[in-house]
Amino acid sequence: MATESETRTHLEARGLVIGYPERTICGPLNLKIGTGDGLGIIGSNGSGKSTLLATLLGRTPAQSGETAFRGLPLDEDSLDFRRNVAVQVSDGAFFEELSVAEHLEMVARGHSVPGWEKKVQNELEFFELTTVAGHLPGDLSSGQRRKLLLAATLIRPAELLILDEPEQRLDLRIRQQFYERLAGLRREAVSILAVTHDPAMLRLCLDQALLLDGDTGEYLESERGAQWLER
C-alpha cells in the first residue's frame, strides 16, 4: 500500500451531474480516487453506473460539474492518461484477423512493456487462454473473449484500472483468481475503479462502494456495499 507521502489523487469529480441532453440520470456526485484506492460503483440497472464511467472518461458529456485527472481537466486522449490509465476494452471490438496472442502483443508492445513475449505468455496462462492463443476472436466463446479483454487490460502498466462489470461471463474460479490479482495490484499502489454487481469483488479487492440509487450517490464501506448487492 502507498505511504502517506506517496499518495496522490488520480481521478476526481466535483458536482458531476450525469445524463443525456433530455434526461438527468444522477448527480451531483463527488468522487476522488487516490493512489492504491479501490472504489466500486454499484446500483440497480439503469441507475447510471456505465454512464458515470463514460462521463468520467469524457465519452459522454457531463450535464454539469468537473472531472480531473491528476489535477488537470480529464482528457482521455492526453498522453498522460493513455500511459497511466487502463480502461477495459468494450465487448465485441476485436480485430478479426488477429489471434488472441497477437491482440495481447499489440497492447504490450504499444505500451513498451519490457520482455513482452514473457508477459503475453503469463497472461495467457493466468486467464487459461494458452490452448486458444493462436485462435481468432470469432472462434472463441463469449467467456474466452471476456478473458482476452481482461488480459489486455492487465498486460500493460497502469496506475489506475477502470473496469466495467469485469465479472460478467467469468466462471467462479477465474473470478476468484482475478480478484486476488486485483488485490495484489492494489498492494502495489495501483488504483481501481470498477462497476460491479458481484459482492465478492467488493469484499476482496475494493474498499468502498459508491451506490447510485436515486438522484445522488451514497458512499458505503465495501462490506455494506456487498450486502446491498446481496439484498
Added chain:
Amino acid sequence: MPSATSYDPREILRRVRSARSFSERFDSFSDIYVWVLAAIVALTYLASALYGTIFVLLGEGVPHLELASARWSLDAVVLFLLPVLLLLVFRLMLYLGPNAVGPQQADWWLPLPADRRVLLLPAWRRALGLGAAAGIFLGLLWVLALFALTGTWSPPLLLWAVGFFALAGLGSAAAAGVLQGAGRQQAARRFCSAGLRVLAASYVLLWASQLFGMGAADAGLVAWQQSLLEVGLWMILCSGALAAAVPCILWSSRRLAGTPGAALREGGLRQQQLAGAIMQADARGVQLDAGRRRNRGSGRLARGLPVALAVIVLRCVRGGYWKPALGFSAAILVLLLSVRAAANPLALAGALAILLVVLGTSLAEVLRPTATQPELGLMIGVARSQMERAMTVVAVGLSLAVLGFWSLGLWGIGALAEATWWAWAAAMLFAALGLASAGLAHARRAERDWEEIFAGAANEMSLAAVLIQQAWTLLRAAASGAALYVLILAPTAAVPWGIWAVCLLSAAPSLKKIAG
C-alpha cells in the same frame, strides 16, 4: 514528460496480412474493386435517370400547362444546383467525420501511448480520398446535366469542371476534418442547413423578381449561365478551389493528432453505417441523431389513441418519417410553378411515381419494428391482427395526407379536371391502401446478400429479373397509383376498368387487414 512511443500497431496487421494466401489477398483487393465498380455502375444509371428527368421536364412534344408563374428555363435550376451540391458534399463530410477509426481501432489503438499522427494518417488520407470521390461523383452528374441542357460538349470543359469538383471535395473533407478536431461539427452542420435555406430563399426571391418584371435578375442568370460554358471561368474556379483547399489540407494535417477520440469513434460508426446501407441498398442500419427523435408535443398528439396506433404514430412523428415525402412534394410543386413547360403530364406522372416510391420506403421505416418483431405487440398486449390493422391505418392515413397535399398542389395549377374529381378521390384512396401494403411488404424484406444475388444471374435477362424481384415492393408502391397516372395523363378521360382492377389488387391486402 515522456513523449509518445513510435510504435505503430498497424505493423502487426501488415505482418498478418503478408502471411495471407494469394486468394485472401485477392479478396481484399476485390473489395476495393467492387466499390469502384459500384460507383461507376451507379454513375451510369444515375446519368441515364438524369437524362430521362431532363427530357421529361423539358416537356418536348408534350402539351404542357401554360402557367403565368413559369418564367424560368431548366438551365437556371441547374445553376442553383451548383452551390447546393457543394454544400451537400461539405455536409456529407461533416456527417461522416471525416477522419474516422473503426470500433476495433478505437478500442485497441487509441488508448496506446503511441504517436496519434502515425495512427491517424491513413484515416486522414482516406477522408481526403472520400471527399474527392464524392466531389467527382456529384460533379460529373452536374456537368452531364449542364451538357445535356445546353447541348454543348467540350472535353477541356469537362476536365476543368470535374477538377474543380474534385478540389472542392478535397477542401470540404479537409475543412470538415479541422472542424471535427475542434468539435464544431454540429455548428457547421447547422451552418450548412442555413446555407441551403438561404439558397432556397434566393431561388424564390429571384423567381419573384422575374415575375414582377425585374430584368436584372434574369440578365444576371443568363450571363452566369453563358460563362459556365467557358473554360476560362472553370480555370479561375479551379484556382480558387485550390487556393482554398491547400491551406485547409495543411491545417487539417496539423490538427490531425488533436482530433478527439470520441469524434474519431463516432466518425467510424457513421462511415460503417453508410457503407452497410449502400451495400444492402437499405437504410435500416443508419441511426437517426438522438436529438431528432423527440419532438415537443408529440406525446400529446398520440394521447387518447389506442396503444397500438399511438406507438406507430409516435414513431412516425418523432422519427420525422413524413418529411421526405412532403419535402419532395413541395420541391416538385415549386419546380412546376417556376420552370417553363415543366408542368406537363409526363413530368407530373414521373414525379408521382417517385413520390410513391419515397412514400413507400418512408412507410416501411415507420412500420419496420412492429412489422418485424411480433413480440413488441405481445409486450403491449395487442393481438397480431390488431397490430396489423393499426399499421395499415397509420400508413393509409399518412399516405392520404401526403397525396392530399400533392392533389391540392395539382388542383392549384389546374392540372386536374373538376369533372373527374370523384375518380381522383377514389384513385387516391386506392393508392393509399396499395402504398400501405407495399410499405408493409418492404418493411418485412429480409437482409440480402447482393454478392450472392448477382452471382446467381447468368446473363443480362436474368439480372434484370433478379433486380425486378428485389425491387418488387417498390414497384408495387409505384403501381398503386395506376389510376392516378391515367388521370394525370388524360384528366378528362375515364379510367379503364383494367386499371381499377390493378388498383384493387394492390389495395386488397390492406382492405383485408382493416376489415380484420
